[in-house]
Amino acid sequence: MRALFARHALLPEGWRRDVVIEWDIHGDLTGVHPDSHPPLNVARADYVLPGMVNLHSHAFQRALGGLTERAGDGPDSFWTWRDLMYRFAASITPEQIEAIAAQLYVECLRHGYTSVCEFHYLQRAPGGQAYARVAETAERVAAGAHEAGMGLSLLPVLYSHAGFGAQPLKPGQERFRTGVDEVLGIVEALAPLRGGQFEAGAAPHSLRAAGIDQIRALAAGLPQARPLHIHIAEQQAEVEQCLAHTGRRPVAYLMDEIAVGARWCLVHATHLVESEVQSLAGSGAVAGLCPTTEANLGDGLFPLEPYLAAGGVFGVGSDSHVSQSPVEELRWLEYGQRLQHQRRNIAVGGAQREVGDFLWQAALRGGAQAAGRRVGALEAGRRADLLVLDGSHPNLDGVLDAEVLGRFLFCGNDNLVRDVLCGGRWVVQGGRHMAQDAIAQRYRQAVKQLREGSQ
Known part of the structure; x- marks a missing residue:
């Protein structure tokens, strides 16, 4: 389903709880509903931010x-x-x-x-x-x-x-x-x-x-x-x-x-x-x-x-x-x-x-x-671009909503981004990109060619 249930989500007005986020086949957000019950068969996340x-x-x-x-x-x-x-x-x-x-x-x-x-x-x-x-x-x-x-x-x-x-x-x-x-x-x-x-x-x-x-x-x-x-x-x-x-x-x-x-x-x-x-x-x-x-x-x-x-x-x-x-x-x-x-x-x-x-x-x-694009917020009509933070990481253990971004930005060097939805597609899951290995191999080859050409 093109939906996600977030226990905590950063909306334009600030942090809200129990938010159902929905998007369409074109990658646009169609609904953002705080204070909702978690729907059946919909993935859940602890902390969700706009990309x-x-x-x-x-x-x-x-x-x-x-x-x-x-x-x-x-x-x-x-x-x-x-x-x-x-x-x-x-x-x-x-x-x-x-x-x-x-x-x-x-x-x-x-x-x-x-x-x-x-x-x-x-x-x-x-x-x-x-x-x-x-x-x-x-x-x-x-x-x-x-x-x-x-x-x-x-x-x-x-x-x-x-x-x-x-x-x-x-x-x-x-x-x-x-x-x-x-x-x-x-x-x-x-x-x-x-x-x-x-x-x-x-x-x-x-x-x-x-x-x-x-x-x-x-x-x-x-x-x-x-x-x-x-x-x-x-x-x-x-x-x-x-x-x-x-x-x-x-x-x-x-x-x-x-x-x-x-x-x-x-x-x-x-x-x-x-x-x-x-x-x-x-x-x-x-x-x-x-x-x-x-x-x-x-x-x-x-x-x-x-x-x-x-x-x-x-x-x-x-x-x-x-x-x-x-x-x-x-x-x-x-x-x-x-x-x-x-x-x-x-x-x-x-x-x-x-x-x-x-x-x-x-x-x-x-x-x-x-x-110049419809991005930058979790609201209907914007692109379905969002980050799921790793709620199991010690930096986010037991934090209040007001503390999440302070921990994210100013505490340690671990990457707390677990999953990434971009244009309605899950491009990163569990910290890995969907095409990470194939793209990295072509990059290594390109850099090798550049180095050999400069010698």
Whole structure:
């Protein structure tokens, strides 16, 4: 039966008990009924949560994880890491892109993500030649998500320049080269895949890589309901370059020149002044925060406390995939603020004083908005995406409802996600993905080929 009985379930209004959750053959929730009697022949669970949205992913970088942690001859930074990433991306094939994406999405599902926004900029063949099919690599990412059973918002990237002032692309960037018409062509080519589990938006890579007139044209050419994402103000050097070229800081410049609204996600937005915090929060756009990657690359800390005070919306993503766990992203989002302010329990709001509940619910809302899909809550009409936590684990033994997410996010490193339903399909049961072994074998082969090709 397409139903589940949850002794405890996290609904939009908070924790409810004895909840019957129902979905249809299309993978949409049709009913969520608290205070119910358990139906006959329906599976039961102790603790059920909506699946988390991963609002920022570069899937191919999963195969690079852990391989850039050796110090160079001089100071290492985001920019030295980027050079290593470019070299890694130079030879990757469409088949390898698909294999790596499928492996990543299996790992994300096992840890509690049920939707991913894929910021996809590997569009061309090694050397920069166009593929015969304009959406060749994008379709490979979509195929990896379909095999894994992951909900996907695919964002082909506009990437035309190496820096402010329309600097020509460097040799390592030729695989990323696109113009506005090409990106819109990829979006159009992906149209047959659109449905409950798939949406196609677009992403100007950054103010460095796309001119403001291009960004304006892309926003105008993309259907209004589709998501638009952009990297912005991730590094101090980017802020300095933007000031030198435009006389304005990146977020201020974008807000001045473009009608930024709710379909926008500004990824990182790490380095903001107070006026930018206020304008970003007031725009209704989502701040896309990736704490594990931002820490790994030495980016800095987002000004979360004043942003929340201004009513800002946020979500989290795994970006370069040094972690595939929403628990780790949310934990370090809060811990980074504690270290910065030397206080505790910072991510709260209104009447919600439970940090875990606030973080999970807020990230669900922001992630769903950024994905442009009907996800992020256990309510009729949304996608049937949910997590069943392991109620037998000692961390959840005898807990009150108000303690569940605090234990889940801030207690130990065991993965408490037992089962995952995504789009109405059980893709993870007992901690194992339905196609885990076959997908892992193809991933191992792809990584082996990449390593042999680099020697």
